Amino acid sequence: MPQDAQTRGLAAAFRAAFAAHPAGVAIVTAAGPDGPAGITASSVISVSAEPPVLALSIMPSSESGAALLAAETLAVHLLTTANRGLAELFARPGSHRFGFNMDWYTAPTGEPIIRGVNTVLRCKPLDRMPAGTGIVLAAQVLQILDGGSIAQPLVYQRQTYYALDTWSALRARA
16 A cells, blocks of 8 residues: 555544544634634643643644744633534634624633633643644643633534533442
8 A cells, every 4th residue: 555545544544543532622712913812622621720721722723723832822622512603603714703792801811711611711822732633731730710601511523513511421430
């Protein structure tokens, strides 16, 4: 098999493997050079509790991704089922994300903060590492804000949003 076909096959299998792997959904925002910027991300992970550090993957080729990578601080919004529309909005390239019909404000530290999410993590980037076509950004959490929503967490799997609820919890075997 030629190398290009082999690489494409591996890439397709890799995408399929991660499509089957459920992930929590977040919106990442920052103050950009042309106003607020943001993306939907399902790649946010906890790296360390002491000090609190998270990581996520950002595509630098998009205008919003480039703004996030250049920002001095970020806000990572952990979403709930009530935020599905926001997740879809921030995932669409070229969409007008910070409109009048969205409840958000600019924090005193400059980050756009969306109200009505589960939790907002204010972060300072620590390191940016190129990885394939993306950049892995590690960031230290500076502050944790209550986003005001008590809805269930929003989960993404196989290009579909799901609710994570107590009915889906596996019970210990007797």
